[in-house]
Amino acid sequence: MSNLLIYPILLPFGTAAASLLLWRKPALQQAVSLAGVIGQLAACIVLFSAVTEDGIQVLQVGNWPAPYGISLVADHLSVLMLMVTGILGTAAAFYARGELPDHLRAKSFHALFHVLLGGLSGAFLTGDLFNLYVWFEVMLMASFGLMTSGQRRAQFRGAVPYVVINLLATLLFLMGLALLYGLTGTLNMAHLHQKILSHEARGLLTAVAFLFMAAFGIKAGMFPLFFWLPASYHTPGIAVSALFAGMLTKVGVYALIRTFSLVFHHDMATTHGVLLVIAGLTMVTGVLGAAAQNAFRRILSFHIISQVGYMLLGLALWTPLALTGTVFYLVHHMIVKANLFLVSGLGRDINGTMDLNRMGGLYQAYPVVAVLFFVPAFSLAGFPPLSGFWAKLLLIQASLQVEHYIVAAIAVAVGLMTVYSMVKIWIEAFWKPLPSSGTGGAAVPYSGWKMAPVCVLAMITLVIGLGAEPVYRLADTAARELMAPQVYVEAVLGGGRP
Numbered sequence: 001m002s003n004l005l006i007y008p009i010l011l012p013f014g015t016a017a018a019s020l021l022l023w024r025k026p027a028l029q030q031a032v033s034l035a036g037v038i039g040q041l042a043a044c045i046v047l048f049s050a051v052t053e054d055g056i057q058v059l060q061v062g063n064w065p066a067p068y069g070i071s072l073v074a075d076h077l078s079v080l081m082l083m084v085t086g087i088l089g090t091a092a093a094f095y096a097r098g099e100l101p102d103h104l105r106a107k108s109f110h111a112l113f114h115v116l117l118g119g120l121s122g123a124f125l126t127g128d129l130f131n132l133y134v135w136f137e138v139m140l141m142a143s144f145g146l147m148t149s150g151q152r153r154a155q156f157r158g159a160v161p162y163v164v165i166n167l168l169a170t171l172l173f174l175m176g177l178a179l180l181y182g183l184t185g186t187l188n189m190a191h192l193h194q195k196i197l198s199h200e201a202r203g204l205l206t207a208v209a210f211l212f213m214a215a216f217g218i219k220a221g222m223f224p225l226f227f228w229l230p231a232s233y234h235t236p237g238i239a240v241s242a243l244f245a246g247m248l249t250k251v252g253v254y255a256l257i258r259t260f261s262l263v264f265h266h267d268m269a270t271t272h273g274v275l276l277v278i279a280g281l282t283m284v285t286g287v288l289g290a291a292a293q294n295a296f297r298r299i300l301s302f303h304i305i306s307q308v309g310y311m312l313l314g315l316a317l318w319t320p321l322a323l324t325g326t327v328f329y330l331v332h333h334m335i336v337k338a339n340l341f342l343v344s345g346l347g348r349d350i351n352g353t354m355d356l357n358r359m360g361g362l363y364q365a366y367p368v369v370a371v372l373f374f375v376p377a378f379s380l381a382g383f384p385p386l387s388g389f390w391a392k393l394l395l396i397q398a399s400l401q402v403e404h405y406i407v408a409a410i411a412v413a414v415g416l417m418t419v420y421s422m423v424k425i426w427i428e429a430f431w432k433p434l435p436s437s438g439t440g441g442a443a444v445p446y447s448g449w450k451m452a453p454v455c456v457l458a459m460i461t462l463v464i465g466l467g468a469e470p471v472y473r474l475a476d477t478a479a480r481e482l483m484a485p486q487v488y489v490e491a492v493l494g495g496g497r498p
Contacts, residue, residue: 002059004050005072005125007043008082011036012089012118019110030097033110037093040117041086048079052474056481056491058127066492067188071127073492076478077327081124081254084334087460088246089117091453095342096239098449109149116142116243123251127492129180129187129263132255133173136219140166143248146240147232158235165228169218176211183208190492192263193485202266209264209271213256220252222312223281226305230289233304234297234354238345241297245304246338250330253311257326260315261482268318276316280410283309287417296344296354296429299421300337303380306414307333310395313407317398323479325394328471332387332464336376339457343373346450347429356425361434368451370430375458377422379465382415387464390472 015036022029051057051074061070074082093113100109119138126132140163147159181187183204184195199205214225221229229249233241256275264271286306293299311333314326344354346369351359363370379386392415399408464471481487 044086067191242341279312322398356428
């Protein structure tokens with residue numbers, strides 16, 4: 001069963017290679033690309049089933065024993081992230097089929113798209129910090145190519161801060177890796193857990209932990225390291241920005257969860273106390289930034305930041321209920337946020353703009369699109385019984401449970417401000433009549449390639465909200481694995497200590 005871990009990584013890279021070979025045959029290239037995302041989704045489903053039925057799955061690549069070789073590890077958190085990766089990759093690929101012109105798809109889009117999916121899968125499955133760095137670099141190269149694929153001036157303006165700040169994160173990550181290896185002699189995360197238990201240089205390890213917090217915090221878009229995100233995510237094509245919004249910052253959040261539960265567990269009063277303050281500031285600054293914007297995708301981009309604050313809150317509180325809320329929030333948010341970006345593309349198709357001042361009349365002209373916006377938007381805002389309500393409820397309950405009343409109040413207030421932003425978009429783009437300055441009717445909105453993924457993601461959001469208990473159980477299992485890392489360590493190292 002452990003061989004299943006290679007397929008979510010191998011299939012995207014194989015599809016990328018095939019796409020490059022078929023660049024002169026765009027129709028066949030497109031078919032191979034769509035088959036590739038469906039194949040990866042199937043591989044993620046099979047691995048998900050294996051983990052839920054049989055527990056943590058481990059593959060020692062090349063049969064080299066841990067910690068000397070490369071370990072691939074799938075626990076409940078990993079497979080939940082992989083499942084959403086497969087779903088969003090498939091949705092974005094189908095939407096791109098209806099969005100991008102043939103010459104852009106044929107040149108490089110498919111190859112870069114699948115390299116990004118392979119990098120995401122590798123990041124979620126790796127059991128080694130150095131290989132996590134490698135997968136981050138794979139994602140950075142692929143995402144930069146996708147961000148500039150339209151070769152428009154605005155795309156390059158958005159790509160420059162994205163790359164520069166992420167290169168800074170890479171530098172901090174490498175510095176942290178060097179120091180951590182010098183202190184412990186290993187970078188395998190399970191082995192690090194054992195090494196740090198008995199390490200005496202606790203103060204130095206805490207300093208290294210803050211290097212990792214800064215590096216992963218940049219990638220997650222947490223306060224005060226988020227400024228690159230709203231400058232970049234509104235510039236690529238809709239399908240690309242939807243995949244970025246749904247996945248890229250969540251890899252940073254995942255890395256923070258993994259390292260600050262499995263590796264840096266020696267001084268939680270300090271590290272998690274700092275994370276708690278950062279979580280509150282991230283929520284507040286993100287939602288205030290969104291309130292000041294007047295363009296559809298820029299509002300959504302700032303809300304990525306505020307929602308990352310909720311995810312960090314659960315990690316900082318470090319209770320089973322709080323971690324359950326974080327995992328639930330991750331699953332909910334990735335699907336909802338990607339779908340909102342796709343809906344923004346439909347709005348642009350109809351009105352010919354993303355500027356809310358020039359948009360309008362969408363509800364009257366295209367009520368189906370209005371419904372497709374309403375579901376993810378008010379799920380993001382936390383309206384019951386949609387998925388965002390349950391995610392926020394878990395985190396607020398966890399805050400009250402440990403008597404952190406201030407952060408609970410912040411979480412409630414940020415939720416109300418999120419309602420304000422979503423109502424603002426609803427009124428400006430959907431409810432009010434199309435202003436005379438609007439262009440309108442720029443393209444046909446009911447392209448099946450575009451509408452199908454939006455409808456599917458909206459249905460998933462409804463399923464998670466109306467049938468929250470199975471997702472809650474999975475999130476709870478993932479949280480309990482994070483809080484009892486010895487199960488992970490024994491699965492990777494076989495119970496021994498090399």
